[in-house]
Amino acid sequence: MTAENAPATGAADGPGSGIGPTNRPDLVAGLLATALGVAVVLHVRTFPGLPDGQPGPALFPGLVGGLLVLFGLVLAVRSAVRRREDAAGAQDVPPDSTPRSRLNALAVLGYIVAYLLLADLLGFALTTAPLLFLLMWLLGVRPWVAALSAVATTVLVVLMFQQLLLVPLPTGPLGV
Amino acid sequence: MAQDLAAALASLADPTLLLVVLACGVYGLFIGAIPGLTATLATALLVPFAYFLDPLPAVASIITMSAMAIFAGDLPSALVRMPGTPASAAYTEDAYRQTQAGHGALVLGVGLVGxxxxxxxxxxxxxxxxxxxxxxxxxxxxxxxxxxAVLGLTASVIISQGSQVKGAIALLLGLLFSTVGIDVALGYSRFTFGSELLLAGISFIPAMIGLFGLSEVLRNVLHPTGRLRVARIRTAGMFRDTFRTLWRYRKGVVSGNLIGGAIGVLPGAGGDIAAWVSYAATKNASREGHLFGKGEGHVEPVVSAGSANNSALASAYVPTLVFGIPGDTITAILLGVLLVKGVQPGPELFSTQAPLLYGIYLIFIVANLLMLPLGYLAIRGSGQLLRVPPGVLMPIIIAFCVVGAFAINNGWFEIVVMLAFGLLGYLLERYGFPLAPVVLGLVLGPIVEKNFMQSVIKTDWDLLQFLTRPVSAILMIVTVLVLVYPMLRSVWPRRRRGTGAGAGVERAVGPDGRDEA
Incomplete structure (x- = not known):
């Protein structure tokens, strides 16, 4: 929701918008939405109806699925006949990612996966502090700053959740 | 009423509450001042804490935090030319140019008091x-x-920024997610694919943490902003100039507040849209409109749009508390939390929970008064505030995302939900799909379905009842008008040269705001 307002490409624009190369991300997104809608519509056919023969659990998701097909197709078709500049959000595309920044994003996801795998085994503190240090270090923070921040954050979280809010965190050999 | 007010005043004396308000104020100022971290992210990260508090401190924490965050969004606007939150984006250019011209303290003072x-x-x-x-x-x-509820859903799409088709798809995704789990009519488990983890539905809080927390971190890490060059400002005599300027542009104060107050009430439209609309309106009305966004910039848009966004933030609680229909993404998350905690917002709240409501009213006043001293300190310390390296900040936010998602239910699956919604949120935003309709769909989907099913089962599928009951019919007509309005705009002759056909609020604003950006 970056408020850099892209001009809306509502159903309002006429053919005067011009025709140019296809806006590929919109085409793909539209087709994905359509496919999801079709899958939903097919799946809800297996849901049971109400005893009086009226549609029950299938009605609402079925309707949503149908509308997904409709709007997905609108988006796909529109992307094919519209210039790229007209596509909403096109002006808003952030600076391109670099191999380095993609690696960093993978590291962020890696933190979460590693936490899922390790926290039950090692407990919260022994998992979080090293993972935080690694992630900060990867993001270019000087090692001693990273180490200090990692430990401070871990202590802060333990104090806030375990002592203040009385929410249990995963425990390991250290008891925290 | 006097009794309820007294009870509310007494509840304000609770030291826990005061501590929560103060801490959340500082937290909001901090997150709001960091470019790329929004008030919605701050809300999503705050929710795991709010969840464990009583209803009044929980609501107070979110009110205080978001008010501070929306103001603090002005700080990096003026100092580094980057909006701290989207709500400040409308007048970032003006604020920054004013700072460059030596009026930085004035712009921030006006932003704070406004x-x-x-x-x-x-x-x-x-x-x-x-x-x-x-x-x-x-x-x-x-x-x-x-x-x-249908009106709320419709409005959220029509007002959503960018493409309305994409807004509709985002909404439908939210609605679809809301149908996961046990269904309301038969108790049949939908879209769970045999898993017990999804029986109760997609857990809302982890989904929000992913959608707004993780996704924003991913965006920041993938598209780093580089080193910030922070402009220096001198705050001596700031408040005297501020009040003089506010008085000089008092018409802008009034119009900004009116526009903000009105837009906040609309479901799904929050501070950012209020600021854009107010910016455009001020520019049209001002004799100095040609100066906006050029040369030295102008303080007038900061006066009007800077108060419009905070005004919208508060009035968004009107539909939230009265109908249980959220006014913006922050109240949508708050509503989700209240529902999980067993507080059902709605008209009954006003008779059964009057002390809570008076408490909420008072918190708004307290939070906004507290903003003056805290905000002043933030302006003084803004240089340091903006120098926190993202390499330290992003991992800390991730740690809180993970712990927050886990804490709600002590469940690992919640972390997986958070991860999935984080990826989804990043991708949606990257390709121009707004996130607000997803949240609204997720919150309002069950309300739409439950009330529809109850109605038709009650009357044996007499669908005419939806049209013939008087209030029902009026609401339906309003919904249809909201839907048809953009189409009518395109049929009518285009009045303004070169701005293209209109399609709702953002169309009226977009070109004006963007030309200057």
Missing amino acids: SAIGGIVGAVVLIVAAPALAEFALTFTSYEYFWV
């Missing part, structure tokens, strides 16, 4: 409008609630 005024005016809108609407809403049955 924000506090806006927050209080928004609260007054809430205090006056909410009880009156609630009395009216007491007569509502499942038919009317169905239409109110």
Whole structure:
């Protein structure tokens, strides 16, 4: 929701918008939405109806699925006949990612996966502090700053959740 | 009423509450001041804490934090030419150019005092409008609630920024997610694919943490902003100049607050849209409009749009508390939390929970008054605030995302939900799909379905009841008008040269705001 307002490409624009190369991300997104809608519509056919023969659990998701097909197709078709500049959000595309920044994003996801795998085994503190240090270090923070921040954050979280809010965190050999 | 007010005043004396308010104020100022971290992210990260508090401190924490965050968004606007939150984006250029011209302290002072005024005016809108609407809403049955929820969904798409087709798809995704789990009519488990983990539905809080927390971190890490060059400002004599300027542009203060208060009430439209609309309106009305965004920039848009966003923030609580229909993404998350905690917002709240409501009113006033000293300190310390390296900040946010998602239910699966929604949120935003409709769909989907099913089962599928009940019919007509309005705009002759056909609010604003950006 970056408020850099892209001009809306509502159903309002006429053919005067011009025709140019296809806006590929919109085409793909539209087709994905359509496919999801079709899958939903097919799946809800297996849901049971109400005893009086009226549609029950299938009605609402079925309707949503149908509308997904409709709007997905609108988006796909529109992307094919519209210039790229007209596509909403096109002006808003952030600076391109670099191999380095993609690696960093993978590291962020890696933190979460590693936490899922390790926290039950090692407990919260022994998992979080090293993972935080690694992630900060990867993001270019000087090692001693990273180490200090990692430990401070871990202590802060333990104090806030375990002592203040009385929410249990995963425990390991250290008891925290 | 006096009794309830006294009870509310007494509850304010609770040291826990005061501590929560103070801590959340500082937290909001901090997150709001960091470019790329929004008030919605701050809300999503705050929710795991709010979840474990009593209802009043929980709501107070979110009110205080978001008010501060929306003001603090002005800090990096003026100092590094990057909006701290989207709500400041409309006047970032003007604020920065003013700073360059040596008026930095004035712009920030105007932003601070204007924000506090806006927050209080928004609260007054809430205090006056909410009880009156609630009395009216007491007569509502499942038919009317169905239409109110549908109206909220429709409005969220029509007002959503960018493409409305994409807004609609985002909304449908949210609605689809809301159908996961046990269904309301038969208790049949939908889309769980045999897994017990999804029986109760997609857990809302982890989904929000992913959608707004993780996704924003991913965006920041993938598209780093580089080193910030922070402009220096001198704050001596700041407040005297501020009040003189506010008085000089008092018309802008009034129009900004009116626009903000009105837009906040609309479901799904928050501070950012209020600021854009107010910016455009001020520019049209001002004799100095040609100076906006050029040369030295101009302080007038900061006066009006800077209070419009805070005003909208407060008035967004009107539909949230009266109908249970959120006014923006922050109140949508708050509503989700209240529902999980067993507080059902709606007109009954106004008779059964009056002390809680008066407490909420008072918190708005307290939070916005507290903003003046805290905000002043933030302006003084803004240089340091903006130098926190993202390499330290992003991992800390991730740690809180993970712990927050886990804490709600002590469940590992919640972390997986958070991860999935984080990826989804990043991708949606990257390709121009707004996130606000997803949240609204997720929150309102069950309300629409439950009220529809209740209505039709009650009357043996007499669908005419939806049209023939008077209030129901009016709400339906309004919904249809909201839907048809953009199409009508395109049929009518285009009045303004070169701005293209209109399609709702953002169309009226977009070109004006963008030309200057």
